[in-house]
Amino acid sequence: MADAPRTVLISGCSSGIGLELAVQLAHDPRQRYHVVATMRDLGKKGTLEAAAGEALGQTLTVAQLDVCSDESVAQCLSCIQGGEVDVLVNNAGVGLVGPLEGLSLAAMxxxxDTNFFGAVRLVKAVLPGMKRRRQGHIVVVSSVMGLQGVVFNEAYAASKFAVEGFFESLAVQLLQFNIFISLVEPGPVIxxxxxxxxxxxxxxxxxxxxxxxxSYFQDLYLPASRELFHNVGQSPQDVAKVIVKVIGSARPPLRRQTNTRYTxxxxxxxxxxxxxxxVRTSHCLLFRWPRLLKLGLRCLACSCFRTPVWPR
Ligand SMILES: NC(=O)C1=CN([C@@H]2O[C@H](COP(=O)(O)OP(=O)(O)OC[C@H]3O[C@@H](n4cnc5c(N)ncnc54)[C@H](OP(=O)(O)O)[C@@H]3O)[C@@H](O)[C@H]2O)C=CC1
Ligand SMILES: CC1=C(/C=C/C(C)=C/C=C/C(C)=C/C=O)C(C)(C)CCC1
Incomplete structure (x- = not known):
């Protein structure tokens, strides 16, 4: 007899990676999942519903969830049968870029609040149930910026470093409860x-x-960043495919980069x-050797320079 479908709760499904992941899991050929695809503004659910097609109301339901609100999280979980989430995907996130002096503390x-405390809030809500059942999987959409800082992205990178430190620490305790944590680390995604x-x-x-x-930000960083997205940017479909594999794995990895071109x-x-x-290579490429940076970014787009991401 087939196992009962696992309930997968995903945050931030109004667009991008969250939307793609929800649709791919809902169309799993073996129907292994029931997806609760959430977003903070249900006014944006049209794109997801159209992409879900016949899965809507069958293997996929849409629900409201703002990761910055305790009430919203409680309300969302109360609508899930038994409040039981087997797989939580912390995907909702926001970016922030620019010279530090010009960014407000409120923006940081x-x-x-979104990238770090939003993920923590959801984990605190689902963890007691996972521990009771002695099973669960928490997937976090982190970033390559959770591994290394990038110029003019200080606050965003710091939020993803916080995510990495928090979930790596938690992973040790949770293995004792048969609960796995996976940090997925995409590079630029379109x-x-x-x-x-x-x-x-x-x-x-x-x-x-x-x-x-x-001038460094506007004339050096922004064009380089645009070129990087153009040359090595991944599609949300490709990133979602990697996450589907991580969720389906019997022994999920703690870390998984998604983009061989960025490695x-x-x-x-x-x-x-x-x-x-x-730090020195980034500095020289951006500030000293603009031609080499341009060439390097083109090389990253070429398959012969790809290094494997591990584990596959
Ligand atoms: N795109 C990229 O280059 C990369 C992205 N990432 C990470 O991937 C994740 C998804 O981003 P991506 O799909 O690219 O970008 P999108 O902007 O397409 O998606 C982000 C999603 O997060 C939602 N969101 C923002 N704030 C909240 C909140 N308070 N509560 C609930 N949902 C919220 C957005 O909702 P709304 O529409 O309401 O704003 C949206 O659905 C993020 O964590 C991001 O940091 C990691 C590496 C690279
Ligand atoms: C590393 C690096 C650069 C930029 C990297 C960028 C812009 C990465 C973006 C990653 C994203 C968008 C992650 C999202 O979570 C530069 C400036 C080209 C200089 C050379 C080194």
Whole structure:
């Protein structure tokens, strides 16, 4: 007899990776999952519902969930049968980019409230049930910026470092309860994420930022970042495929990068524990050797430079 479907709760399904993941899991050929696809604004559910097709109301239901609200989380879980979540996917997230001097603390706190405390809030809500049942899987959509900082992304990278430290620590205790944690680490992904950042940047004035810093951000970083997204950006479908595999795994990995084209950059940190190789190379590429950076970014797009991500 087939096992009962596992209930998978996903945050941030109005667009991007969350939406794709919800649809792929709901269309699992072996019908192993019942997906609760959540979003903070149900006014945006049209795209998801259209993509879900006949799975809607069968293997996929849509529910309201704002990861920044205790009430919203409690209300959402009360609508799930027995409140039992077998797999939690912490996907909801926001970015923030720009010179530090021009960004408000409130904007940085919003990044932490969503990316870090939002994930913690959901875990605290589902963990007692998982522990009681002695089973569960918590997947967190982290980032390559959870592994290494990127210039002009300080607050966003810090929020993902916080996520990495929190969930790595928790993973040890939870193995005792047969509960697994997986940190999925995409590089650039072509979703609304980048558009939202560019929109934020186009209207921001970055008050209090000196002209040199502003010029480094606008004339060096932004074009390099655009080129990187263009050359190595992954589709949300490809990232979702990796997450589906992680969820289906009998022994889920703690960490999983998704983009083989980006791994030469994360390898710069892994190769030198002192950190200097990554920081100095990034600095030289961005500030000293713009032609080499352009060439390097083109090389990353070429399959012969790909390094494998581990584990496969
Ligand atoms: N795109 C990229 O380059 C990368 C993205 N990531 C991570 O992937 C995850 C998904 O991002 P992606 O799909 O790319 O971007 P999208 O902007 O397409 O999706 C982000 C989702 O998070 C939701 N969200 C934001 N705040 C909240 C909140 N308070 N409560 C509930 N949902 C919320 C958004 O909802 P709403 O529509 O209401 O704003 C949206 O559904 C994020 O954690 C991001 O940090 C990691 C690496 C690279
Ligand atoms: C590492 C690096 C760069 C930029 C990396 C970027 C922009 C990464 C974006 C990752 C994202 C969007 C993750 C989301 O979570 C530069 C500036 C090209 C200089 C060379 C080194």
């Amino acid at each position: 706190q919003n990044v932490f 979703t609304e994420f980048e558009g939202k950042l560019l929109e934020q940047v186009s209207t921001a004035e970055f008050p209090g930022t000196d002209p040199d810093t502003l 030469p950059l994360t390898a710069l940190k892994a190769m030198d524990p002192s950190g200097s190789l990554y």
